[in-house]
Amino acid sequence: MNDNRLFKILVTLAIAGLVIGSWGVISVLIWGKKVTALGSYVPWGLWVAVYLFFLGLTAGAFLITILTYVFRVKIFAPIGPLSAFTVLVALTCEVIIISFDLGHLFRVYRLLISPGFTSMIFWMIVFTNAMLVIYLLECFYLLRENLIQWAQEEERPGRKIYQFLSFGKTSFSDADRVADHRQVRLLSIISLPVGLIFYGVNGAIFAILLNRPIWNGALTPLLFIVTALLSGGALITFLTYVFKIDDELVHYLGHVVRFLLVVFLFLELLQFFVGYNTGVIMNRTSLDIIAFGSYWWVFWIFHVVLGSAIPLYLLAVHHQSTKAVAWACFLIMITFIAVRLNFVIPDQAVYKLEGLEATFFHWRLRTDQYFPNLNEWLVSLWVFSLGLLAFLLGSRWLPVISAGKGEEEHV
Amino acid sequence: MATALTDLPQQDPLIRMQRDLKRASQKKPEDIRWGMVIDLARCIGCHACTLGCVAENKLPPGVVYRVVLEEEVGHYPMVRRRFVPRPCVHCQNPPCTKVCPVTATWKNEQGAVIIDYNRCIGCRYCLVACPYAARTSDFGEWYTDNTPDLPGKLVGRKTAGNDYELHPAAEYGMKWPDRNGGSPVGNARKCHFCLHRLKVGMLPACVTSCVGRATFFGDRTDPDSLLFELLGSPRIFRLKEELGTQPSVYYLK
Numbered sequence: 001m002n003d004n005r006l007f008k009i010l011v012t013l014a015i016a017g018l019v020i021g022s023w024g025v026i027s028v029l030i031w032g033k034k035v036t037a038l039g040s041y042v043p044w045g046l047w048v049a050v051y052l053f054f055l056g057l058t059a060g061a062f063l064i065t066i067l068t069y070v071f072r073v074k075i076f077a078p079i080g081p082l083s084a085f086t087v088l089v090a091l092t093c094e095v096i097i098i099s100f101d102l103g104h105l106f107r108v109y110r111l112l113i114s115p116g117f118t119s120m121i122f123w124m125i126v127f128t129n130a131m132l133v134i135y136l137l138e139c140f141y142l143l144r145e146n147l148i149q150w151a152q153e154e155e156r157p158g159r160k161i162y163q164f165l166s167f168g169k170t171s172f173s174d175a176d177r178v179a180d181h182r183q184v185r186l187l188s189i190i191s192l193p194v195g196l197i198f199y200g201v202n203g204a205i206f207a208i209l210l211n212r213p214i215w216n217g218a219l220t221p222l223l224f225i226v227t228a229l230l231s232g233g234a235l236i237t238f239l240t241y242v243f244k245i246d247d248e249l250v251h252y253l254g255h256v257v258r259f260l261l262v263v264f265l266f267l268e269l270l271q272f273f274v275g276y277n278t279g280v281i282m283n284r285t286s287l288d289i290i291a292f293g294s295y296w297w298v299f300w301i302f303h304v305v306l307g308s309a310i311p312l313y314l315l316a317v318h319h320q321s322t323k324a325v326a327w328a329c330f331l332i333m334i335t336f337i338a339v340r341l342n343f344v345i346p347d348q349a350v351y352k353l354e355g356l357e358a359t360f361f362h363w364r365l366r367t368d369q370y371f372p373n374l375n376e377w378l379v380s381l382w383v384f385s386l387g388l389l390a391f392l393l394g395s396r397w398l399p400v401i402s403a404g405k406g407e408e409e410h411v
Numbered sequence: 412m413a414t415a416l417t418d419l420p421q422q423d424p425l426i427r428m429q430r431d432l433k434r435a436s437q438k439k440p441e442d443i444r445w446g447m448v449i450d451l452a453r454c455i456g457c458h459a460c461t462l463g464c465v466a467e468n469k470l471p472p473g474v475v476y477r478v479v480l481e482e483e484v485g486h487y488p489m490v491r492r493r494f495v496p497r498p499c500v501h502c503q504n505p506p507c508t509k510v511c512p513v514t515a516t517w518k519n520e521q522g523a524v525i526i527d528y529n530r531c532i533g534c535r536y537c538l539v540a541c542p543y544a545a546r547t548s549d550f551g552e553w554y555t556d557n558t559p560d561l562p563g564k565l566v567g568r569k570t571a572g573n574d575y576e577l578h579p580a581a582e583y584g585m586k587w588p589d590r591n592g593g594s595p596v597g598n599a600r601k602c603h604f605c606l607h608r609l610k611v612g613m614l615p616a617c618v619t620s621c622v623g624r625a626t627f628f629g630d631r632t633d634p635d636s637l638l639f640e641l642l643g644s645p646r647i648f649r650l651k652e653e654l655g656t657q658p659s660v661y662y663l664k
Contacts, residue, residue, distance in 0.1 A: 032597055033533070033550050040473065040547035043535035103533015103548065103597030110513040110530055121536050122512035210506050210654050211542035352544045353650075355480030355495065360461060364473035364550060 011392055017385025024378025028100055037373040039364035041356075042348045046372035047101040049340040050380045053231070054094035054387075055202055055224075056336060058131070060232020061086040062195045065138065068411055069188035075252060077408035078245050081142040083236060085400045086391070088135045093387040095128060100379050120205040127198035134194060138187045140165075141180040146399030148172045158397060181410045199225050206343075213275065213283040214347040223267055230260040231336040234329035241326035243401055254325035258315040261332065265308060282350050289346040294368070298338045307335030345370065424624050424637060428614055431629040431636040436612060438630070441520045445604050446631035447618075448641040449496050450663040453625035456481060456494035463620030464498075467605065469580035471590065472552040476545075476602035477617050496626065498617060499524060499545040499602035500650060500658030507537040507546060516599070522631075522659050523604045525583065528594035537599050542654055551596040581607045604628075631659070 027035045038045050061083035067073040068080040076083075099105055116122045148169055151162035203221030210216065237253035240246065272291075275283040290299050311328035318324035349367040351357045363369050372380075394400060435443050456479055464470070464477045477498040484493050501524050508516050508524060515530035516537055538546045553576055560567035569577075579586035582595075584607045590596055605615035613619075618628045629638030641647070646663040 031551070032592060033548070034552060036550075038548075038550070040538060041544060043538040043548055101534070103535070103599075104531065104594075107513070107530070107532045110515070110532055114514045114530060116509075116512045116514045118509040119512040119536065120510065121534055125512065205536075209510075209540050210656070211651070212539070348539065352542055353480055353497065355482045356478065356544060358481050360458075360475050360478045362473040362475075364552070365475065365547070 007392065007396065010388065014385045014389035014392060017381050018389065021378045021380075021382025021385055024375040025100075025382050027375050028379055033103055035373075035375045037370055037376065039366065039370060041351070041365060041367045042345060042370040044101075044344055044348065045370060046341070046376045046380055047097050049337060049344045050383065051094055051098045051101070052202070052340040052344065053337050054090045054097065055199070056228040056231035056340075057090040057235050057333075058087045058094070058232060059195075059199060059225070059228030060230075060234065060236040061090070062191065063229055063233065064236055065188055066192055066195070068407075069185050070192055072411050074408040074411050075249060077411045078404040079236060079240055079249065080407050080411075081139070081403040082239060082243065082245075082395070082400045084135055084138045084142055085394055085398065086235065086239065087131070088139055089387055089391045089394065091128065091132050091135065092390070093383050095132070096386070097380065097383045100383075120201055120208060123201045124198075124205060127194060127201055130194050131191070131198055134187050134191045138184055138191070141183045141187070143399050143403050144169075144180055145172045145177060146403045150399065161397075177410065196225075199228050206347075211282075211352060212347050213280070213286040213350065214271070214343065219267065219271065223264075223271070226260065226264050226267060227336075227339065230257065230264050231333055231339075233257045233260055234332040234336075237329040238326050238333060241322055241329075243395070245401070245404065247322050250322045250325050251319065254315055254319055254328070257325075257329055257332065258312070258319070261308065261312055261315070265312075285350045286346045289349050290342050293346070293349075295341075295371075299342055302335045302338035303342065306331055307338060308332075424627065425614065425619065427637045428618065428627060428629055429612075431633060431638065432609070432612060432614060434635070435630040435633060438633075442632065444522045444631040445501070445609070445659065446522070446629065446638055446642070447498065447501075447604070447615075447660045448627040448638055448647070448663060449660065450625045450627070450641075451493065451495060452663065453623040454479070454494040454496060455623045455625075456492065457622050459620045459622050460496055460617035460626060463616040464602070467608070467616035468582055469575065469578055469587075470600075471549060471576070472554055474547045474549050474552075474600055476547075476600070495662070496617070497543065497545065497650070498660060500543055500656070500660040501602075501604065502656035502658050504655060504657045506654075506656060507541045510536045510540045512536065519606075523606060524601070525603050525606065526599060526601060528583070528585075528587070528598050531594070531598040533597040533599070535599060542651055542656065543658075546599050546601045549595050549598055549600050551590065551592065553590060583607060584610060 036045070064076050064079055064083035065087070068076045102108070111122065111125060144166065147162050148166045148171070150156050151159060151166045152170065153159065156162070200221045203224030206212070206215035207217060207220035233253065234257050237250060237257055240253060241250045272287055275287045311332045314324045314328035349370070351367055458479050461475065461477050461479055465475065468476065470476065477496060480495040480497055482493045482495065484491050501522060503522060505518055505524050508518060512534060513530055513532055516524065516526045518524050535548055538548060555568040555571050555576060558568040558571060559565060560569055576590060582603060587595055608615060614628055618626045627638055627641055629636040631638060631642065633639055641663065642661060644663055647661050648664060649658045649661055
């Protein structure tokens with residue numbers, strides 16, 4: 001990011017978000033889930049949606065690293081290091097937000113002592129950690145050459161940090177470069193099945209559940225992969241534009257995003273078509289909640305208009321303009337939280353038994369009363385701000401952009 | 412008149428169920444399969460079972476193990492109300508246990524689906540996995556929240572709490588003393604067939620509190636038990652049978 005002023009504004013915003021959001025974080029740490037609007041019939045809310053949002057952001061970058069280092073598509077090489085770093089930041093945010101959702105966070109060690117091998121959440125945690133380790137190592141090998149170089153520059157601020165990150169290595173030979181790229185390729189090859197299973201498992205968490213009108217079905221894991229690639233692809237395209245890496249690459253990525261958006265909208269249309277035509281009341285009710293319920297505007301305004309129609313128009317009609325492509329991707333990316341909310345909540349908002357809505361009144365035993373409260377928004381803001389700050393500082397103080405220059409020669 | 416008198420029940424079904432329970436207690440635990448039958452024709456919709464359960468397990472606000480579903484059937488003037496008590500149906504093929512990432516919930520050897528409160532991490536996956544909405548999460552609510560406390564001048568929060576909320580719940584034969592963040596706060600919670608009562612020879616609270624004597628409980632494998640007898644009724648059915656969960660709670664139409 002060359003624009004120093006924009007950088008400072010974004011850092012200030014991130015710090016402000018962290019400060020404001022810390023009230024929600026402290027509240028949740030002290031009083032637990034009592035300070036949320038969650039209930040027993042809608043037990044997964046905003047934080048799970050934000051988790052899925054971050055999951056999506058990792059996928060585009062995952063795709064880029066796979067194309068670059070496994071399939072050797074050279075055009076993506078300049079954004080390889082940036083993509084790997086983006087995966088790392090988004091995965092970390094994902095882990096943090098979902099940790100807040102646990103009723104007993106400090107019992108996570110139980111996953112090691114008494115693992116539930118039949119649970120999709122267990123495998124989700126295993127593969128999240130595997131992805132974290134893979135991308136941490138990949139980032140290290142991609143950045144090492146530049147880190148060593150920076151560590152040797154007398155004038156460079158924060159030199160000691162680079163010396164620490166270089167693990168004492170002071171020179172970098174051609175043989176090292178070849179060896180590091182071999183490691184990157186190996187890690188990327190490993191990340192291909194690991195990543196696909198990771199996204200599939202996240203879809204399967206929902207898909208395997210009985211009696212869930214929107215979630216239950218073989219389409220869900222596929223939809224997860226497509227939505228993840230779409231939102232993640234949009235993020236990477238936007239970043240490629242912001243960091244002024246390569247205009248041609250923005251155009252190229254814009255075409256990919258347009259294709260993914262069309263595929264996603266087609267799958268979504270199928271979901272509505274099949275859901276409405278099954279005649280099953282539960283399915284129709286869930287879809288009605290999305291399209292005509294109290295939060296219809298989340299679907300129509302945020303998702304359909306801002307997140308789909310306008311970006312599709314920009315990507316189809318103004319695809320020659322990098323600015324238009326970047327705007328389209330930015331809109332897709334930020335409105336994707338609406339897609340995630342509409343996936344997570346309406347399915348739970350249908351009473352699973354007739355008569356449940358009229359018995360034993362307590363607001364935590366109602367499906368129509370869930371709307372994320374201030375604490376949930378604050379915690380989400382805190383995690384977003386943390387991610388933004390980590391990304392900004394990383395992109396400024398780590399060689400994620402400079403490491404990509406000339407990278408195509410090594411792919 | 413004489414005929415009508417002989418048609419009356421000879422003894423309270425509770426006495427027979429108590430006898431059945433005594434017989435079951437002499438069996439090896441692994442040979443018992445607990446089950447429940449709820450006769451919808453006898454349920455009067457008084458919700459006494461719900462409250463009996465709440466009181467027995469010291470359930471906080473927003474946590475309920477056994478609700479009575481109320482449905483209106485038909486159109487005016489041909490309308491009637493139907494009441495369907497719904498505890499955890501203790502599936503023999505439970506979808507909620509296999510999704511637990513830390514194996515904190517399982518079907519025990521007697522067929523009751525239970526939770527280890529000290530192992531549960533509170534991810535609430537089992538809540539979304541249960542097709543009967545039979546699990547609730549304990550969010551740490553108090554009935555006495557916002558109640559002022561002025562010792563000596565007001566019967567305030569502490570005094571009120573001493574009579575109910577600060578009493579230890581006896582679930583799973585343990586004492587769960589405080590509600591200040593430790594288990595079961597933050598956990599998934601559900602009906603456990605009052606295992607702690609069964610252990611000392613008492614029927615579940617919902618059975619003994621049922622005014623219409625609509626809830627029957629016992630060992631499904633005991634051919635002499637009242638439960639076994641009722642399971643042979645042509646009126647028998649189970650909730651959402653099509654899902655293949657095979658509940659241990661049966662209903663009589």
